[in-house]
Amino acid sequence: MNEQVNTRRTFAPATDIHETADEYALAAEVPGADPESIDVTYEGGVLTLRARTAEISAEGFALAVNEFADGDYERAFEVSDRVDADAIEARYEHGVLNVRLPKAKPETRKVIVVTS
Amino acid sequence: MVWRRFPWDPLREMARIQGDLGRLFGESTLPGARREFPPVRVWTGDEGLRLVARMPGVDPASIDVVVEGDTLTVKGERPAPGKGEERTWHRRERGAGRFARRFALPFEIDAQRVEASYLNGLLNVTLPRSEAARPKKIAIATA
Numbered sequence: 001m002n003e004q005v006n007t008r009r010t011f012a013p014a015t016d017i018h019e020t021a022d023e024y025a026l027a028a029e030v031p032g033a034d035p036e037s038i039d040v041t042y043e044g045g046v047l048t049l050r051a052r053t054a055e056i057s058a059e060g061f062a063l064a065v066n067e068f069a070d071g072d073y074e075r076a077f078e079v080s081d082r083v084d085a086d087a088i089e090a091r092y093e094h095g096v097l098n099v100r101l102p103k104a105k106p107e108t109r110k111v112i113v114v115t116s
Numbered sequence: 117m118v119w120r121r122f123p124w125d126p127l128r129e130m131a132r133i134q135g136d137l138g139r140l141f142g143e144s145t146l147p148g149a150r151r152e153f154p155p156v157r158v159w160t161g162d163e164g165l166r167l168v169a170r171m172p173g174v175d176p177a178s179i180d181v182v183v184e185g186d187t188l189t190v191k192g193e194r195p196a197p198g199k200g201e202e203r204t205w206h207r208r209e210r211g212a213g214r215f216a217r218r219f220a221l222p223f224e225i226d227a228q229r230v231e232a233s234y235l236n237g238l239l240n241v242t243l244p245r246s247e248a249a250r251p252k253k254i255a256i257a258t259a
Contacts, residue, residue, distance in 0.1 A: 014209040020201050027197075029210055031172040031237030056238070058166045061159030068155040068170050095172030095237015 009071035013049070013097075017077070024083065024101040030073045031095035032056065040090045040099060042083070048076040049097060153215050154190070154239070164225065164245040169217075172237030173210065179234055181241055183227040190239065191216040224249035 013028040026047070030038070033051035041048045051073045079101055087102040154171035169190055178193040196212040197203075226246040233240050 015207055016197060016205075016210045017207040018197070018203040018205045020203055024206075027173070027210065029172040029237070031170045033236060035236070056157060056168050058159040058161075060163075061161040061166055063157070064160045065156060065158035067152070068157065094174060094176070094234070095170075 009069055010074050011069075011071045012075040013073045015075065015077075021103075023103055024079055026077065026097075026099040026101075028073075028075065028097045028099075029095065030092075030097050033073060033092070033095065033097070035092055038090075038092055038097060040088075040097070042079075042085050042088055042101070045078055045080055045083075046076055047079050047088075047099065047101065048074075049099070050074045051097070152217055153211060154217065156217075156219075158219075160222070162245070162251055165221070165241075165243040167219075167239075167241040167243065169239040169241070170237065171215075171239055174234070174237075174239075176234050178214075179232075179239065181230070181232045181239070183221070183225050183230050183243065186221045186224070188219040188221055188225075188241075188243065189216060190219075190241075 013030050015026060015028040017024065017026050019025075028049055030049075030051045030053075032053040034054060037050075037052035039048075039050040053070065053072060055070050080103075082104045083101045084104045088099065090097060090099045092098075154169040156167055156169045158168075159166045167188070171192065171194075173194050174192045175195055178191075180189070180191040182189045182191075191214070193214045194210075194212045221243070224246040225243045229244045231242045
């Protein structure tokens with residue numbers, strides 16, 4: 001069995017993160033990411049973003065200027081465990097991955113009756 | 117008489133002229149000055165140029181691609197994150213605001229046939245060479 005080795009470079013996308021009263025919001029720059037390949041997971045207070053890109057090339061042409069590198073994206077962020085994981089939303093637009101993490105509602109106080 | 121370096125590299129000329137144009141328009145030339153935005157990849161061929169600019173998060177309505185004489189200009193705007201509600205910033209790594217970048221073209225372009233598209237944060241521009249500027253294969257007459 002052949003092992004698949006990933007020889008592509010991986011970049012950490014430039015990201016803005018802000019917090020409001022109701023949510024955390026992230027915007028990560030992943031230009032060229034294939035929408036099908038975008039992977040957003042949240043576990044134990046950590047949000048992980050992954051995306052793959054296709055190589056940018058032009059058949060029949062000669063490369064003359066190259067100011068950026070091809071590569072995939074990956075980055076993990078410690079957010080908070082006070083996030084409502086079921087309500088996390090992600091949207092990919094114009095090469096930017098926007099993730100909204102609504103904060104969990106404060107836990108209601110539960111009173112336990114003692115039997116004796 | 118203009119002496120050209122041999123072998124003549126049209127794209128090195130392009131980068132040099134671009135540097136000159138940059139200085140003309142007031143961009144910083146200090147070492148460590150921020151790299152140009154957007155970064156590009158450019159290819160040349162007999163048919164013309166292809167350019168890809170990596171510019172995520174740009175308002176598509178603000179994108180302007182203009183070919184004028186021997187200059188290509190790419191302009192646009194990255195909207196600043198909205199104000200409105202109270203925000204606490206944890207990380208600010210992205211850029212925002214208007215940008216403009218000029219490129220000197222190494223050969224004549226047919227401006228009427230330039231095409232551009234913006235997809236997934238990448239601007240793709242196809243610049244066909246004008247007919248007059250295409251390399252012509254010269255038939256050798258043999259006696």
